[in-house]
Amino acid sequence: GAVVSQHPSWVICKSGTSVKIECRSLDFQATTMFWYRQFPKQSLMLMATSNEGSKATYEQGVEKDKFLINHASLTLSTLTVTSAHPEDSSFYICSANRDRGFSYEQYFGPGTRLTVT
């Protein structure tokens, strides 16, 4: 099956610093990637849709200046949490859309656990 990787898998940073998370589709090209956030015992919440070569589309309530998304190639999207605060501590998950022509499949990365101290 298709594989999506994320790096790092976990990160601890100090309040006020920035953290970059990478999402890569390893064996397919993804024109669209999605970034989600999941707080404990809650469902996934879509943060933004990342389209290759264009600006990301952010969900209502998500600060675009705080969560910078870059989709530089068909296999890589990055999420940068700028000036992180403890309330940004969460599980960040990316997914990549694989267009099979007759169907869509979404494959998730393993997630990145961010802890801001």
Place this chain on the structure above:
Amino acid sequence: GQNIDQPTEMTATEGAIVQINCTYQTSGFNGLFWYQQHAGEAPTFLSYNVLDGLEEKGRFSSFLSRSKGYSYLLLKELQMKDSASYLCAVMDSNYQLIWGAGTKLIIKP
């Protein structure tokens, strides 16, 4: 508004069969997904239905009725490792996923 409903929690016995239902109301429909998520891990893709009917994949099957806005995930020969949350998600007309809150499935010996 857009809405996905699925039971919060279900309990079943090892070796048995369980059906997890999902009903949806969305703006447009481009397919319905089922995912399995173990605690602390990212969801894993299980199935995708875009046409009415039953799709079978080993012990797991997924059914869709677009006219009723209804799907179910059927798990047979339950194993302890099937204890997880099962997420139903619908791809809307903008090709974005609308997520249900997930069904926590507890398997007892």
